[in-house]
Structure formats: structure tokens, C-alpha cells
Amino acid sequence: MASEYGLKRHFNGEAARLIGGRIRAAHPGFDVDGYAAEVERRVPGKELKDRVLVLAEGLRTRLPADYPAALPRLLTVLGDELAEGEGMFNASWYLMPVARFVEEYGLGHPEPSLDAIEEITRRHTGEYAIRPYLEQHHAQTMRRVTAWALSPSHNVRRLASEGVRPRLPWARTLGVFVKDPRPVLEVLEPLRSDPSEYVRKSVANNLNDISKDNPQQALDTALRWLEQSPTPETAWIVKHGLRTLVKNGDQQALAVLGATGGEHVRVPRLSVTPGELTVGETVLVEFDVENTDTRAHSVTVDYVVHHVRKNGRSIPKVFKLTTLELAPGERRSLRKPHPVKEVQTRSYYPGEHRVDIQVNGLVKATGRFGLRT
CATH class of the missing domain: 2.60.40.10 (Immunoglobulins)
Structure with missing residues (x-):
């Protein structure tokens, strides 16, 4: 993942022109110049997340006040779905403010917002945008996440795992899953031998998150996965998912991975x-x-x-x-x-x-x- 410092430099007036120009191509009245000038004025001295918020705020004041009407206009900036191996911080980094828009302003309209997050994640990621929906519309969002885990799109399957990580970097901790990771493990179940490396990395990172707060549940899950899915893909996930326990010298984790004596x-x-x-x-x-x-x-x-x-x-x-x-x-x-x-x-x-x-x-x-x- 790109560093926060490296990313933040890109979120400036030029980024606003890129996003605004794509909106104006479909909706000619969008004020690209005013949007770029406002962003350029407000971002100096700010870190990554605050810069992204500035761009999202500028979009909010220039799109229709009615959120359900604004959302389709905003989504016109989306391009083609990313193929396996295309990094979200390379090909589609500029979509961070689009996802932030849905995160900040869509909570009153969860169904179209979750639809939007699914479309965004095909081109970028929705792992941060989804977290307030998990907190404020938990049951509804978890139903969508469970369905996403079965999607034919590797990007959507990856969101199912990454979005519910208890300790996702750069994001708020999901205390409900720190306390009880069983709903997360249910989401990961169909992904335990996923053919996509992009998905497998997320599943391993999620299991590693769980191991920090609930080591025994992570170990029991890893052992069961190895027994029920004896594939190279599952073995890779388990090895990387138990890495913190192994670094800490956990003897049971080492035994699960075959280290003895x-x-x-x-x-x-x-x-x-x-x-x-x-x-x-x-x-x-x-x-x-x-x-x-x-x-x-x-x-x-x-x-x-x-x-x-x-x-x-x-x-x-x-x-x-x-x-x-x-x-x-x-x-x-x-x-x-x-x-x-x-x-x-x-x-x-x-x-x-x-x-x-x-x-x-x-x-x-x-x-x-x-x-x-």
C-alpha cells in the first residue's frame, strides 16, 4: 500500500480538475474551475484524510442538494472495473474523494449508498466508506457483505473481507468485531481458498487482525481451514494470517504451521x-x-x-x-x-x-x- 505521505501530495487542485472534468463531461454545468480553486486554497497543511475530505466537501456543495439525485452524477466518474493486479492507488487513486462522499453524506440512504460502494470498489475500494454503515446500519450492511463474499468479482469479494477487518489501518477500529469476531469469520468462510491473490491477502490480513484480540478463535479457524481446505491457497492465507502470533512466539501457531522442536x-x-x-x-x-x-x-x-x-x-x-x-x-x-x-x-x-x-x-x-x- 502506498504511504500516506506519498498519496496526500496528489490530492490538490489538479485532482479536483480530474474529478470535476469527468463529472462535467456528463453534466456540463459542473463548476470545475471553482471546485479546483477551492481545493487548492484549502488543502495546504492538511494530511491525507483531511485533504480527501476537502475534495468530498467541494463535491457536496456543487452537486444537487438531494443526495439520491447527486449520487448518479457523482458515479459518472467511474471507469472500467480493475483487473487482477491493478492497484487501486495507481490506476484509480483519484476516486478516494468519491468514496469519502458516500461515507460522509449517504448514511441517511443506506441502500443506494451500499449499491454505490459496490460500484466504487470495482474501480477503487470501499473498505473505509463501508465502516460507518456497519456501525449505523449493521444488519442491513452485513447482509450485503455476506452476499459480496460470493460475488464473481474479485474486487467485490475483497471488499467483503477488507471492509469488516476489525483493525483496518487508517480506519476506525470496529469494536463490535474486536469483541466478537464470529460474524467476520462467517464472511471469510467462502474466501478461505479464493483464487484471487488480491482477495487472499485481505483474508490473511483479516485473520491476523482477529488473532491480535482473539488468538484462540484465529488458531481454531486456521486449523479447521487447513483440514477442510488442504489447498496451497488456504495454506498461504493461514501462514500470513498467523504471522503476528508467530512473531510473538506462540507455540500453538507455530505448531499449526508445522514448526516443531x-x-x-x-x-x-x-x-x-x-x-x-x-x-x-x-x-x-x-x-x-x-x-x-x-x-x-x-x-x-x-x-x-x-x-x-x-x-x-x-x-x-x-x-x-x-x-x-x-x-x-x-x-x-x-x-x-x-x-x-x-x-x-x-x-x-x-x-x-x-x-x-x-x-x-x-x-x-x-x-x-x-x-x-
Whole structure:
């Protein structure tokens, strides 16, 4: 998914001209120049969601005051349905204000609004627009979501999953599903072996959301899916859907994925070099893993960097490394260069950073490197 910073720059007067021009092509009276000027005046200093709202507000004041009459005019901007692999933030990014329009102004007319969300999601996404409808028109919206999960359109099936994610990024948390994820799992049931990668990614992310608040229900569902749908598609969904539990060392999740025998694996050698560096340099993590058992084991190997925060405390971050099949008594050497560079979601602060080697979620060895300012 594109970053919020990268997206927000596109929502300006030119975006208003693009949307307004498409409306005017079908309805010649639309004020494109006034719309673009208003947006250009109001968006500076605003972040992504507020910029998108500005464009939606400008549409509301220039379309018919009667929402059911305004909606068909607005939907004239929709193009052809996106094919598999066409990103909604590439080909149809400009439709975000259209979806926001339905989100903000359509709650008094749920049936035509849900129809509109279905049409929008074929060209973009309705995962954010649908959430207030789930809160204010829950039963009606869930009936539509359940039907969407059976749609021949991969975009609509994906909305069925993505729209009900309990903890969708950039969106309000759906507390009703955090408390009880069973309705969400019912929606996901026909999607557990979906042929579309686009849909499968959403199902896996949804299962991962559920695992954060209801781990046992996520695990039970994953195990049942693997038993009832022994397909590569289901296996992929389960692997990615349990990723947070695996990162946290949940032994049941690891067992579901076939990782066994972590207690029989040791790390007799660990090297973290250099011992001291600055931001922008790379630390090299080298170590051996050894299976001390008389049976072979499949193990998941990760490393954890405990990042020092501004207040001096440390927060662990798990980095996926590899999955190994270790024969009885086998010893394997692994190495991983780890760049110590700031990213949008992480800043570095000076101090001693601990590095743990995890095998099936169990810490087997610990090293350290110092970070200078």
C-alpha cells in the first residue's frame, strides 16, 4: 500500500480538475474551475484524510442538494472495473474523494449508498466508506457483505473481507468485531481458498487482525481451514494470517504451521558486528543453529532488535529470517546484514541495542551493538 505521505501530495487542485472534468463531461454545468480553486486554497497543511475530505466537501456543495439525485452524477466518474493486479492507488487513486462522499453524506440512504460502494470498489475500494454503515446500519450492511463474499468479482469479494477487518489501518477500529469476531469469520468462510491473490491477502490480513484480540478463535479457524481446505491457497492465507502470533512466539501457531522442536535447537555461536556504529551503517548478524535431537525438525528462525527509544526504554521488533528443515544433529550457519537506517515508522536513538535470535519463538542467544549519535 502506498504511504500516506506519498498519496496526500496528489490530492490538490489538479485532482479536483480530474474529478470535476469527468463529472462535467456528463453534466456540463459542473463548476470545475471553482471546485479546483477551492481545493487548492484549502488543502495546504492538511494530511491525507483531511485533504480527501476537502475534495468530498467541494463535491457536496456543487452537486444537487438531494443526495439520491447527486449520487448518479457523482458515479459518472467511474471507469472500467480493475483487473487482477491493478492497484487501486495507481490506476484509480483519484476516486478516494468519491468514496469519502458516500461515507460522509449517504448514511441517511443506506441502500443506494451500499449499491454505490459496490460500484466504487470495482474501480477503487470501499473498505473505509463501508465502516460507518456497519456501525449505523449493521444488519442491513452485513447482509450485503455476506452476499459480496460470493460475488464473481474479485474486487467485490475483497471488499467483503477488507471492509469488516476489525483493525483496518487508517480506519476506525470496529469494536463490535474486536469483541466478537464470529460474524467476520462467517464472511471469510467462502474466501478461505479464493483464487484471487488480491482477495487472499485481505483474508490473511483479516485473520491476523482477529488473532491480535482473539488468538484462540484465529488458531481454531486456521486449523479447521487447513483440514477442510488442504489447498496451497488456504495454506498461504493461514501462514500470513498467523504471522503476528508467530512473531510473538506462540507455540500453538507455530505448531499449526508445522514448526516443531524449537526446544531441541540451540544457537552455539552468535556474532553481532561491528560492536558500535552510527545511523546509516549496517550491522552483520551471524550465527549457527544446531538440532540436538535424534529427529528432524522444521523450525522458524527470526531475529529481534530491541530498539532504544527517546526515553531510554527499548521496544522489540521481530524481523522474519527463514524456515529451516534440520536433520538430526545438523548444524547450519546463517548470516543477515541489518541496515540501521531510519524509516517512516522508526527513528533510532543512541544506546545499547539488544539482538535476540529466536527459534520457533524461543530466544536462543543474545548479542548487542551500540549506536552512537
